Amino acid sequence: MAEQQNSNQRQFSVQRVYTKDVSFESPNAPEVFRGEWKPTHELNLNTKIDKLDETTYEVVLHVTVSAKVGDKTAFIVEVQQAGIFTAASFSEEELGPLLGAYCPNLLFPYAREVVSDLVVKGSFPQLVLQHVNFDALFAQHQQQAAAQGEGGEKPSQH
Template sequence: MADQKQNSQGNQGSQEDSQDPSFSLQRTYIKDLSLEMPNAPQIFLEQEGPTVEVSINVGGQRLADTVYEATVTATVTTRIGDKVLYLVEATQAGIFEAANIPAEQLDPLIGIVCPTMLYPYLRANVADAITRTSLPPLHLAEVNFQGLYEQRIAQLSQEQQGGQEDSGLILPPGMTRQ
């Protein structure tokens, strides 16, 4: 009888363990990487210093019940005057397992934690790609993914509030209601 009680407790313990939240990074990979130098080699003769524009985007999708893909994309455009020195676009992706995570915590997990984990890989891959052009590497600055996430949520909230106040018609840019 004691054995039966212990077995039932052992089974109950493993059932409780399977309900515990778990999160892990399964794999990272470069999903997309492109490098363009449309004005080479003439651009190398320019004496002016380059200007740099960087754009960062985050994405995510469910692959299976507890498996998610998160992505961080960086687009780096470097110009000398009005000519492009180089354009690098890189998407670093990762596969994450997130089990028994409450629904309200899942979006911040995919939108903040996952990109934070992937970003160092992205930075290294962008620097490596640029180094292969024979130009000095560009090291991307640190990014506050929580701040980006909060901005996105605020923007979505404003768009939803704006949609509730008017007739629901979406006007093209530059158009006004009369």
């Protein structure tokens, strides 16, 4: 009886955190270094979840940061920060936010560090990304998916 109770307990663990892919481009160097540095930045985030087995998932946080000075691109940084997570005995309602919000929240500081290091190594001023509310982004994504479902389009099955 005790074994059955233990097998139904929820378990969550981080098996591994790793950088899966990195790209840095400075297409307008060295000209971009010669002018006044007043950049505009754009941040794009995306999350991909792959089920590896019954209780193991790979979550990949894609972070793309681009900086422009005027109409010239100063740099583009792309980072895929990934983790392998074990999540056992969670309901589907719990698993969505766990993998779609909590895991990206764990991965983001690692991605932020990689972005900052690459920008500095590209000879640009340090760029520290601000905290991202992945819970709000996940909720927004769920609302958009629900709205698409109400509009006659069937939501995709996972």
